[in-house]
Every structure is written in C-alpha cells, then in structure tokens.
Amino acid sequence: xxxxxxxxxxxxxxxxxxxxxxxxxxxxxxxxxxxxxxxxxxxxxxxxxxxxxxxxxxxxxxxxxxxxxxxxxxxxxxxxxxxxxxxxxxxxxxxxxxxxxxxxxxxxxxxxxxxxxxxxxxxxxxxxxxxxxxxxxxxxxxxxxxxxxxxxxxxxxxxxxxxxxxxxxxxxxxxxxxxxxxxxxxxxxxxxxxxxxxxxxxxxxxxxxxxxxxxxxxxxxxxxxxxxxxxxxxxxxxxxxxxxxxxxxxxxxxxxxxxxxxxxxxxxxxxxxxxxxxxxxxxxxxxxxxxxxxxxxxxxxxxxxxxxxxxxxxxxxxxxxxxxxxxxxxxxxxxxxxxxxxxxxxxxxxxxxxxxxxxxxxxxxxxxxxxxxxxxxxxxxxxxxxxxxxxxxxxxxxxxxxxxxxxxxxxxxxxxxxxxxxxxxxxxxxxxxxxxxxxxxxxxxxxxxxxxxxxxxxxxxxxxxxxxxxxxxxxxxxxxxxxxxxxxxxxxxxxxxxxxxxxxxxxxxxxxxxxxxxxxxxxxxxxxxxxxxxxxxxxxxxxxxxxxxxxxxxxxxxxxxxxxxxxxxxxxxxxxxxxxxxxxxxxxxxxxxxxxxxxxxxxxxxxxxxxxxxxxxxxxxxxxxxxxxxxxxxxxxxxxxxxxxxxxxxxxxxxxxx
Amino acid sequence: xxxxxxxxxxxxxxxxxxxxxxxxxxxxxxxxxxxxxxxxxxxxxxxxxxxxxxxxxxxxxxxxxxxxxxxxxxxxxxxxxxxxxxxxxxxxxxxxxxxxxxxxxxxxxxxxxxxxxxxxxxxxxxxxxxxxxxxxxxxxxxxxxxxxxxxxxxxxxxxxxxxxxxxxxxxxxxxxxxxxxxxxxxxxxxxxxxxxxxxxxxxxxxxxxxxxxxxxxxxxxxxxxxxxxxxxxxxxxxxxxxxxxxxxxxxxxxxxxxxxxxxxxxxxxxxxxxxxxxxxxxxxxxxxxxxxxxxxxxxxxxxxxxxxxxxxxxxxxxxxxxxxxxx
Numbered sequence: 002x003x004x005x006x007x008x009x010x011x012x013x014x015x016x017x018x019x020x021x022x023x024x025x026x027x028x029x030x031x032x033x034x035x036x037x038x039x040x041x042x043x044x045x046x047x048x049x050x051x052x053x054x055x056x057x058x059x060x061x062x063x064x065x066x067x068x069x070x071x072x073x074x075x076x077x078x079x080x081x082x083x084x085x086x087x088x089x090x091x092x093x094x095x096x097x098x099x100x101x102x103x104x105x106x107x108x109x110x111x112x113x114x115x116x117x118x119x120x121x122x123x124x125x126x127x128x129x130x131x132x133x134x135x136x137x138x139x140x141x142x143x144x145x146x147x148x149x150x151x152x153x154x155x156x157x158x159x160x161x162x163x164x165x166x167x168x169x170x171x172x173x174x175x176x177x178x179x180x181x182x183x184x185x186x187x188x189x190x191x192x193x194x195x196x197x198x199x200x201x202x203x204x205x206x207x208x209x210x211x212x213x214x215x216x217x218x219x220x221x222x223x224x225x226x227x228x229x230x231x232x233x234x235x236x237x238x239x240x241x242x243x244x245x246x247x248x249x250x251x252x253x254x255x256x257x258x259x260x261x262x263x264x265x266x267x268x269x270x271x272x273x274x275x276x277x278x279x280x281x282x283x284x285x286x287x288x289x290x291x292x293x294x295x296x297x298x299x300x301x302x303x304x305x306x307x308x309x310x311x312x313x314x315x316x317x318x319x320x321x322x323x324x325x326x327x328x329x330x331x332x333x334x335x336x337x338x339x340x341x342x343x344x345x346x347x348x349x350x351x352x353x354x355x356x357x358x359x360x361x362x363x364x365x366x367x368x369x370x371x372x373x374x375x376x377x378x379x380x381x382x383x384x385x386x387x388x389x390x391x392x393x394x395x396x397x398x399x400x401x402x403x404x405x406x407x408x409x410x411x412x413x414x415x416x417x418x419x420x421x422x423x424x425x426x427x428x429x430x431x432x433x434x435x436x437x438x439x440x441x442x443x444x445x446x447x448x449x450x451x452x453x454x455x456x457x458x459x460x461x462x463x464x465x466x467x468x469x470x471x472x473x474x475x476x477x478x479x480x481x482x483x484x485x486x487x488x489x490x491x492x493x494x495x496x497x498x499x500x501x502x503x504x505x506x507x508x509x510x511x512x513x514x515x516x517x518x519x520x521x522x523x524x525x526x527x528x529x530x531x532x533x534x535x536x537x538x539x540x541x542x543x544x545x546x547x548x549x550x551x552x553x554x555x556x557x558x559x560x561x562x563x564x565x566x567x568x569x570x571x572x573x574x575x576x577x578x579x580x581x582x583x584x585x586x587x588x589x590x591x592x593x594x595x596x597x598x599x600x601x602x603x604x605x606x607x608x609x610x611x612x613x614x615x616x617x618x619x620x621x622x623x624x625x626x627x628x629x630x631x632x633x634x635x636x637x638x639x640x641x642x643x644x645x646x647x648x649x650x651x652x653x654x655x656x657x658x659x
Numbered sequence: 660x661x662x663x664x665x666x667x668x669x670x671x672x673x674x675x676x677x678x679x680x681x682x683x684x685x686x687x688x689x690x691x692x693x694x695x696x697x698x699x700x701x702x703x704x705x706x707x708x709x710x711x712x713x714x715x716x717x718x719x720x721x722x723x724x725x726x727x728x729x730x731x732x733x734x735x736x737x738x739x740x741x742x743x744x745x746x747x748x749x750x751x752x753x754x755x756x757x758x759x760x761x762x763x764x765x766x767x768x769x770x771x772x773x774x775x776x777x778x779x780x781x782x783x784x785x786x787x788x789x790x791x792x793x794x795x796x797x798x799x800x801x802x803x804x805x806x807x808x809x810x811x812x813x814x815x816x817x818x819x820x821x822x823x824x825x826x827x828x829x830x831x832x833x834x835x836x837x838x839x840x841x842x843x844x845x846x847x848x849x850x851x852x853x854x855x856x857x858x859x860x861x862x863x864x865x866x867x868x869x870x871x872x873x874x875x876x877x878x879x880x881x882x883x884x885x886x887x888x889x890x891x892x893x894x895x896x897x898x899x900x901x902x903x904x905x906x907x908x909x910x911x912x913x914x915x916x917x918x919x920x921x922x923x924x925x926x927x928x929x930x931x932x933x934x935x936x937x938x939x940x941x942x943x944x945x946x947x948x949x950x951x952x953x954x955x956x957x958x959x960x961x962x963x964x965x966x967x968x969x970x971x972x973x974x975x976x977x978x979x980x981x982x983x984x985x986x
Contacts, residue, residue, distance in 0.1 A: 047680075049722075152738075160768030164754065171756040171797075234752040238813065241718045242769035243741040658720035 012296075012627035013608065013636065016090045019082035021639075023109060026078060028601045029643050030135020033142050063144060070140035075110065075133065082106040093340030094298055146646050149653070152245050161239075161252020166260050169222055177218055181268060184210045185275050199280045200288035204498075204616040207272040211265070212505045212612075219261050219509050220532050223516025225525035226253055236657055246652040253517045261509045269502040273495060291497035291620035294355075294484030296627075297337035297465065301478065304332055316361045316475060323359055323479045328373065329472030331394070337480075339463040343487050344452065346445040353486040354465070357435040359477030372429040374470040381444045382451050382460040384421035393466070396422045418443045427470065440485070490620050500623070501615035503630055507637050511604055512536060514641045518648040522655055538599075539606035549596040557589030604640050609633055665821055665852055666694035666717060670726035673712050673876075686712040688876045689726065696820075699843060699853040701867035701884070703860070708873040710856045711749075714825055717854075718746055730821070742770065745814035747807075749826040755799040759790050759809050762798065766813045784812040803830040811842070822846060824855045828862050833936045840866050861933070864888065894920070897928060 011017075058066075083103045085091070110132040111125040169175070184207060192202040227249070230236040239249065277285075301313040301324045309332050313324020326333040346352055360373055378393065380386050386393035400422065404412045417423040425438055444463065451462050465483070469476040490497070515535060519528030538545060547553045555561050555571040563585045569575070575582050611633075614621045622629035673687040687709040694700045702710045715721045716728050719736045728735035731743060753762055760781055767777035785794050788808040798806060807830065814822060827843070828836040836859075843853055843866050857863050863870060864884060872880040880887065901907060903926065912922045943949060 154771050156771050157769050160765055164757075164765055167761070168754070168756060234748065234750070235754055237718075237720060237748055238746065238752055238766070238810075239769065240720060241741055241744065241746040242766060242817075243738055243771075244769050245738060656721050658715045 013629070013632040014627045015625075015632065016085065016092055018090075018635075019078050019085050019106075022081055023078040025639050026074065026135060026139065027113065027132070030132075030139050032601070032643065033138035034134060037138050037141060058145065058148065063141070066144045067137060067141040070144060071133075071137040074140050074143075075136035079106050079109050082109065094338070142646060146649050149245065149247055149649060153248055153251070157244055157248045158252045158255060161244075161249055162256035162259065165222075165226060165253050165256025168226070169257065169260050174218060174222060175264065178214060178264060178268065180214060181210060181271070185271075189279055196281055196283035196287055199284040200276070200618070201616040203276045203279055204501075205612060207276060208501065208505065208612040208615070211268050211272060211502075212508055215261055215265060215268075215505065215509055216512050216536065219257060219512045220516050220529055220536075222257050222260075223253070223513045224520050224528040224532060226257075227517065227520040228523075228525040228528070231657065231659075234658075240657045247649045250517055250521060250648045250652050254513055257513045257517075258510060261513070262506060265502060265506055265509065269499060269505075273498050276498075277495075288618055289491070289494040290618040291490035291493035291615075292355075292618055293487040293490060293620045293622075293626075295339060295342060295487050296481060296484050297339040297463070299478065299480040300336045300338060301326060302332060302334050302336070303327065304330060313478070314475065316477070323477035323482075325359075325361055325475040325477045326469055327472075328469035328474045328476065331468070333468070335467045335476070335478040337465045337467075337483055338461050339465070339485065340461050342445065342448060342462045342485070344448060345487070346442070346485075347448040349442045349445070351439045351442050352445065353437050353489075354440050354483065355435055355437045355486055356430075356467075356483040358430055358432065358467075358482055360430070360432045361475040361477055363473050363475065372431040373474050373476065374427050375430045375476065376468045376470055377425040377428055377438055378466040378468075379417075379423040379440055379444055380464045380466070381421035381447075382458060382462050383447065384464075386422060396420060397424055400424055414441055414443055417441055418446075430476070437486075488620070490618075493620060494618070497615050497618075497620055500621040500630060501611045503621075504609055504611035504633070507609040507633060508536075508606065510637065511539075511606075511609070511641065514644055514648075518644045518651070521648050521651040535603060536606070538602075539604035542600075542603050542605050543607060545596060545600060545603060549593055549600050551593055556586075557593055559585035559588040559592065605636065608636055663696045664693045665696050665731055666692070666854065667729045668692045668713070668717075668726065669729075671713070671716060671723055671728050672725045673709075673716060673721060674724040685876050687716070690873075690876075690878055692871060692878070692881070694821075694852060694854055696852050697847060697850055698868040699847050699855060699866055701863040701870035702854065702856040702873065703858075703863060703870055704873035704879075707875070709876040710873055711825060712876075713873070714823055714854070714856055718744070718823065742817065743820045745817065745819035745822045747810050747814040747822070747824045747827055749829055753798055753806065753810060753813065756797055758797050759785055759794040759812075762809060763812060763816055766816050770817045772817075780816060780818075781812075784815060788812045804832065804835045807831055807835070807839075811839070819851070821852045821854065824853065826857055826859075827855060828857065828859055833933050834940060836862065837933065837937055861931070893923070903927065 083106050086103055086106070111129045113128045113131075188203070188206050192199070192206060227236070230239075236249075240246070280288075300311065302309060302311055303313050303324075303326050304310070305312070305314065313326055313335070316325050324335075326335055354377075358375075378397070380393070384396070386396050400413065400416050403416060406412075413423060421444060423441060423444055428436075428438060430436060448462060451458065463485075467476070467478065467483070512532060515532045516528060519531050523531070544553075548557060551557065555564055556575070560575065560582075563569075563575070563582055564571070564573075575586075577583065577586065608628075611621050613619075624631045668690050671687060671690040671692075672685070674685050675683045677683050690709070690713060692713075702713060704710050712721065716723055717730055717735050719738070719741075722736060730740045733740045754765070757765065763781035763784060764777055767780060772780070785791055788811060790805060790808055790812075793801070793805065798809065801809065807827070811824075811827070814824070824843070828839050831839060840862060843855065846853055847868075855863070855867060867884050869881070869883050870887065871878060908922070908925050911925065915922050
C-alpha cells in the first residue's frame with residue numbers, strides 16, 4: 002500500500018491557539034474598522050428619523066459598553082497565552098525554560114502577526130494603536146449584536162428551523178440525492194482494481210460525490226430560501242409576529258443544517274457499506290486501517306552552489322511539496338526531529354517506522370524500476386550526536402567496527418542501549434510504496450525520564466537521519482512522508498470513515514451560513530454566485546496564498562501573461578526596462594495587495610477536508626492531537642463568526658416590504 | 660398619546676428611492692392619524708394612494724423616511740408591539756406546503772406559546788373559521804376563500820388587541836364576505852380594535868366606525884362614517900302596510916309642500932344584491948331540491964307576500980318554487 006499524507010503548511014496545534022486568536026483579532030479587527038467607518042459615513046449622509054433612533058440604544062451607552070468590552074477583547078489572546086503557558090502547552094520544538102516569566106506575553110499587542118519584530122520600535126507602537134483600535138471596533142460591532150442575542154428565544158428559532166426542514170422535504174429536494182446511486186452502480190467500472198489502490202480510490206470517489214451533491218443542494222436551499230420568502234411575501238406574516246429578524250436567519254441555518262446532517266449520515270452509512278462490499282479482501286487487509294502516526298519536524302540539508310544549505314534541491318517538479326537530496330553525499334541528508342513521543346513507546350519491544358519517499362532518477366537504463374539504498378540513523382536524547390552532528394560519523398564508524406567483530410544485531414542493540422545510537426544501512430526504498438523499518442524499543446526505554454527533564458533538556462527524544470546511498474539519484478522527502486506508528490488502528494477504519502464525514506459536514510455548515518448570510522440582502526442567484534466563489538476560492542486557497550505572497554514561479558498574474566506572450570519560461574529574467582513589463586510588474590503589486598485582503602475572506606477548505614486521512618488510512622484525532630476535529634471545528638467557527646454577525650446587521654437593516 | 664389611542668402617526672412620510680438615493684415616489688406625505696381602542700377603522704383610497712404603505716409602516720415592514728408611527732405607544736419598527744397585533748395580508752401569504760394545523764402551530768410558536776396552549780388555540784380557531792374538515796390538507800389545495808379564512812385564523816392566534824386587515828373580503832364570495840363582516844363586528848364587540856383597508860365601499864360602510872380616505876399619499880378625509888355619509892339636505896321615510904296608489908302620492912306631496920319640501924321619489928325600496936343573494940341561498944339550504952321555473956310553467960296561485968317584496972314579485976316567487984319530485 003502507498004499511504005502518505007500530502008499536507009501543505011503547518012498542522013493545526015493546540016499550542017498555537019493564542020497566536021491564532023491574536024491573528025484572528027488582527028484580521029477581523031481590520032474589517033470591523035472598515036465597517037464602522039462606512040457605517041458612520043452612511044449615517045452622516047442618511048440620518049435615520051428620530052423614531053428609529055429611539056428604538057436602539059443611546060450613543061453614550063453604546064460607547065461605554067464598547068470600551069468596556071474592548072478591554073476584554075484585547076486581553077483575550079494575552080490571557081490565553083498565559084493560561085497555555087501555565088498548562089505547559091508550548092511549541093515542542095521550542096520548549097519554554099523553567100523560569101521564564103509569563104509577563105513576556107504582555108508585549109503581544111505590540112507585535113503584528115504579519116510583520117513581527119523583536120524589539121519595541123516606532124512601528125511596534127503604531128501596531129499597538131492599531132491593535133487597540135481593532136479591539137474597540139470588534140467590541141463596538143459586538144455590543145448591539147449581544148444585545149440582540151439576549152432577545153432571542155429558542156422556541157421561535159426551532160419553529161423556523163422546522164419550517165425550513167419541512168419546506169426542503171415537501172419540495173422534494175431530497176430526490177436529488179438519488180444521484181449517488183449512479184456512483185454505486187457504475188463507479189467500479191472506472192476505479193482501480195489493484196488491492197493497494199482500491200480503498201483509496203473508492204473512498205476518494207464516494208467522498209467527492211457526497212460532498213459536491215450536498216454542497217450544491219445546501220447552497221441552493223440556503224441562498225434561495227429567504228429571497229423566495231420575500232418575493233412571495235410569506236415573510237410578511239412572519240415578521241409581523243414578535244420574531245427577531247435574526248431568529249429568521251438562525252432558524253434557516255439550523256433547519257438546513259439539521260436536514261443536511263441527516264442526509265449526510267444516511268449517505269455515509271450507505272457509502273461505507275458500498276466501500277466495504279466493493280473492495281477485495283486483500284485491500285481490506287492492507288488498507289482498512291486508521292493509523293495513528295507520530296510525525297516529526299523535517300530538516301533537510303543539501304549542497305547548493307558548493308555550500309551546505311538547510312534547504313533541499315528542486316528537481317523542477319511543479320508541486321513544491323518535496324525537497325530532494327543527492328545520493329552518495331555525506332552532507333546531504335534529511336532529518337526528522339521528534340519533539341515528543343507517546344509514553345507508550347517505552348513499553349514496546351520495537352516501534353514501527355513507516356515511510357514513502359519519491360525517487361528522482363538522473364539516468365535511465367538498469368536503475369529504472371529498481372529501488373535505491375538508504376541509511377536510517379536513529380539517535381535518542383542521550384546520544385552525543387543528537388547535540389553535535391559531527392560525532393555522528395564517529396559513532397557510525399565505531400558501530401561498524403564492533404558489528405564486524407560480533408553478532409551485528411546484538412551489537413547494534415547494545416550500542417543503542419549504551420549510546421542511544423542505532424543505524425540501518427542498505428535499506429531498499431522504492432517509490433509509490435509505503436515501507437517500514439523497525440526501531441528497537443531500547444531507544445525509548447528512558448522516555449519517562451526525558452519527559453520529566455523536558456524543560457531543561459534541549460535534545461529531542463528521537464532524531465532520525467535518512468541518507469541516500471546510491472549515487473546519481475535523488476531522494477524526494479516531505480515532512481509527512483515518514484512517521485512512527487503509535488497504533489495501526491486495524492479495527493477503526495469505520496470510525497475514521499465517519500470522522501472523515503465530519504469534514505464534509507464542516508463544508509456544509511460553511512455553505513449554509515454563507516448562503517443564508519448573503520440571502521438576507523442579495524437575490525438568490527447573486528447570493529449563490531458569491532457563495533460558490535468563496536467556496537471555490539477556499540478550495541484553491543493555497544494557490545491564492547502563494548500568489549499573494551509572491552512566491553509562485555513566474556511572478557504574479559500579469560507577469561505570467563507577459564511571459565506567455567513573450568515565450569519566456571518561468572525562471573528567465575524579465576527585462577524590467579521595457580514599459581509593458583514595468584506596467585505588468587506594477588499591476589501585479591496592486592493585484593497582490595488586493596489578493597492579500599481577499600485572502601482573509603476565503604475559507605481554508607484544505608484544513609476542513611479530511612478525505613485524505615481516511616483514504617490513506619490515517620486516524621483523525623478527535624481532540625488532543627494536531628489537526629484534530631476540535632481544532633478544525635474551532636477554525637470553522639472563527640471563520641463563520643464574522644459572517645454570522647454580518648447576517649445579523651444585514652437582516653436588521655433591510656426593509657422586508659419593497 | 661391619549662389613553663385610548665393605540666395607533667398614532669405624526670407627519671408620517673415614506674419616500675421610495677432608487678439604489679442611488681434618487682427620489683422615485685412619495686408614497687405617503689405627512690400623515691396624521693389616530694386609531695382609538697375598540698373601533699373599526701377603515702382606510703380607503705384608490706390604487707396607489709398609500710393605504711398599503713401605511714399598513715406596512717405600522718407593521719414595521721417598511722421604515723419611515725420621516726415622521727413617526729406609534730403602536731401601543733412604541734415605535735412601529737419595534738418587535739415587542741407585535742405580541743399584541745394580528746395581521747391578515749391581502750393575499751394571505753402563507754406557506755403552501757403546510758396544512759392548517761401546521762400553519763397555526765408554526766405561528767403559535769412564533770408567539771412563544773407552549774405546546775398545549777398552541778394546540779388548543781389552533782383547534783379553536785380552525786373550528787371558528789369552519790375548516791375542521793380540511794385541517795389536514797395542505798394550503799396549496801385550498802380555495803381562495805379557505806386561504807383567507809386560515810389567514811384570519813393565524814391573525815387571531817395570539818388573541819390580539821389590534822387586528823390589521825388588508826382587503827379582508829377580497830376574492831370572497833358573498834357568503835364569505837358576509838361571514839367576514841360578521842366576524843369583524845364580533846371582534847369589536849369583544850373589545851378589539853380593527854384597522855381595515857378595503858376597496859369594497861359597501862363593506863366599509865356597513866362595518867367601520869371611522870374612516871380615512873387617502874389619495875396620492877395625502878389624507879383627504881377623516882371622520883365617523885355616519886356623519887360623513889349623512890345628507891343633511893334630504894329626509895328619508897319608510898312605511899309599511901300601504902299599497903302604492905296615486906291618491907297616496909298626492910296626499911304625501913301636499914303634506915311635504917305644506918312643510919316647505921318636495922317629493923323626490925315614491926315607490927317600493929330595493930334591497931341590496933347581497934341581501935337577495937344571501938336570502939336565496941339560505942332558503943335553498945332550508946328547502947333542498949327547489950329550483951327556479953320559467954313563467955310558462957308556473958301554476959296560477961295566490962302568492963304569499965314576504966317582507967320587502969312587491970305583491971307581483973312575491974306571486975312570481977311562490978309560483979316559481981316547485982318541489983321537484985324524485986325521479
């Protein structure tokens with residue numbers, strides 16, 4: 002089986018939460034400031050009549066409440082950072098020293114997440130004022146929102162939710178889901194038959210079809226429901242009851258979410274049965290797993306232009322996920338540093354290490370379709386080479402000498418026990434396959450001791466160095482290509498399948514909230530268009546991030562257009578003196594500035610999608626590990642919250658009868 | 660605002676603007692109005708006069724451009740006042756995929772009513788509007804009259820103090836219209852206040868206590884119906900037990916001349932089409948199987964005179980009525 006997680010970017014981790022909240026405040030605060038500014042201008046031009054002014058809260062109480070709430074808002078990330086620190090939830094790669102003061106978090110309002118600095122300078126004070134302004138703006142927007150929330154009643158929301166539910170069922174929307182039967186009937190004609198690829202293929206297809214069927218249906222329901230009510234004037238008989246406008250919004254969201262959830266559960270069950278019956282027993286044996294991997298941080302070292310660098314080589318492949326190291330060069334290596342390990346490892350005789358690398362061949366002929374030889378060097382925290390890489394070669398030589406004099410296996414285990422150093426040479430690696438080596442348990446026996454002294458010990462519990470032995474070949478590595486196996490999860494595939502469906506549920510919630518938000522003010526078709534634009538933007542958010550950061554090969558959109566016209570490749574230098582090229586480069590700067598703002602509006606759908614985990618057989622953590630469901634749910638809530646607040650104001654400010 | 664005034668508008672103005680803020684139409688201009696507790700108030704005017712705009716402003720469906728509208732002393736844009744209001748829109752815009760019970764249950768929930776109260780109230784109203792036999796059918800299958808009745812039921816679900824009816828008799832047959840008018844009067848007798856908007860002037864005349872007449876967004880007339888319709892220049896008399904004759908006519912002319920007046924018309928008064936229709940329908944229900952016969956088939960017999968009918972007409976009616984024998 003070939004199983005590898007292709008994840009770009011850092012995983013979601015609990016220790017990053019305070020920083021994430023700070024970043025969120027920065028981004029949302031900017032939009033809140035803009036919204037307040039536009040609202041002030043609008044009110045200056047179109048002041049409301051006195052009667053309408055009387056029905057809201059007075060300006061004075063709004064200012065006082067907003068200021069009080071702003072203090073709370075500004076303190077949230079600081080408070081979280083202090084609490085996290087106290088709980089020991091820090092970056093395992095940079096553990097906090099025992100006597101570090103919590104007061105270092107008080108400098109957080111002076112540091113931007115976009116441009117960070119280490120010393121307090123003039124820019125940092127400017128950022129501090131921006132931080133205060135954005136906290137106040139968020140509070141000012143939230144005060145009337147919270148007051149509105151206090152008037153809501155669940156019974157009314159539930160009544161409106163039931164209405165939406167019944168509407169969708171009685172209008173026979175659910176018939177559309179019978180399209181899934183086409184997949185069940187005909188998918189096997191097109192899907193792979195090799196046992197190692199079957200589960201991946203089937204899971205990928207059913208997940209794709211279910212997601213798109215549900216997303217499109219949810220989008221149509223969410224975007225057209227309120228505009229249809231307004232057009233048919235059925236909304237009049239609702240709004241003339243003691244119903245808060247926001248209850249109408251929440252009722253719609255709740256009703257559609259419940260309906261889609263039910264449909265998702267049914268379709269997930271049917272799909273699981275379909276997959277279980279469609280794949281061959283060998284595929285089940287090999288791939289019906291939910292492995293719990295322990296990933297390490299990857300450090301790659303290679304020689305570029307005669308110098309040792311901490312970046313791998315590029316072999317010209319478009320997708321930059323992997324870095325490459327050359328074979329037969331001592332200084333070129335890939336090191337996985339495991340900053341923490343499960344305590345359970347200390348009780349095991351051995352720990353399985355699985356990996357799947359890419360091989361780039363510089364020559365054809367006899368080397369094609371054959372594996373390459375790699376060496377695997379394991380060093381625990383007691384190993385001198387873990388602190389000083391120069392001694393690694395020394396230890397390796399010492400080990401080789403001892404192995405030549407005795408039983409190599411016994412010698413290797415003894416050496417591992419005494420020096421925390423274990424080496425495997427000549428391991429054959431083939432691409433498009435997941436392989437494994439066994440790490441002796443003796444390397445982990447003092448893990449408990451390491452955990453106690455973690456704060457004062459800079460050495461990680463395990464470092465694994467991989468080198469390619471075959472010359473004239475290159476080995477492609479990525480962070481998630483190698484892991485230690487905490488649990489094989491053979492009984493948990495079906496649970497994992499349902500956990501993966503939660504990713505689809507996240508997509509549905511996103512589309513429903515966006516659709517209902519837009520439908521409060523826009524027509525159905527425009528709302529649907531906007532929702533789909535944001536959704537598709539979310540699918541390609543990594544690409545948009547690359548363009549917005551200017552890191553794409555070939556420059557921005559206009560530069561790329563110029564290159565295509567002039568027949569230039571991605572790396573050829575552009576003549577910057579030519580007027581047209583100057584225009585293109587200048588235009589790209591503007592476009593990139595706009596894209597950076599738009600980026601905040603796009604959902605990160607790659608984070609919400611967990612199909613890959615299920616298809617590749619990796620367990621999805623519920624709560625504690627990186628990229629857990631809880632963290633993804635928090636990300637979704639953080640994205641949807643500002644839209645939900647926007648829906649409140651849009652619905653409140655619009656006239657129902659036009 | 661006086662204690663018994665429950666709806667008040669002060670220079671209420673509504674100007675419709677386009678997206679760019681340019682004025683398109685002044686739908687209502689500085690309307691000053693008061694509606695008192697316990698009265699039936701009629702809002703009249705030709706199409707486009709601002710009646711529906713006024714109602715929508717009072718219900719909070721539109722925001723005023725200037726001036727204010729107060730309902731129960733609170734701004735009309737507020738939500739709290741809706742607890743005490745019932746609204747029947749012109750076309751009875753209800754969710755057609757729900758049946759009658761579900762409709763009333765839904766609207767009852769919106770008043771935060773508990774389930775048992777909601778159910779009891781829904782059954783009472785369904786009985787009251789005569790839809791007990793059709794309560795499980797979805798509204799899509801209802802006739803116009805049935806939808807109007809369920810619309811009225813949802814307007815009364817919360818036993819409101821103020822009921823706003825927009826063209827309540829629109830699309831109803833005479834039976835339905837009579838039923839609706841009876842109900843409106845009953846509501847007033849229970850102490851409710853009714854604001855009614857209608858084109859059917861005869862309905863307004865028979866039910867409303869006070870009316871306001873709008874035209875092109877301006878208030879043209881306001882006052883009690885009886886006083887507005889009174890013709891102070893004429894005297895009307897009705898008599899019974901007298902056959903029409905020239906002698907009678909001459910004697911009446913003489914009396915009126917002595918008092919300085921003149922006779923304008925002399926003859927049998929006419930009933931209204933509505934009364935005729937209702938009477939015939941009632942009689943046909945009381946005598947199943949009866950039907951109209953053309954004159955050539957009528958047997959000669961002495962007719963009975965009924966109230967309000969001329970002798971010849973009564974004779975024609977009784978002759979025409981023939982019990983049809985089963986075949």
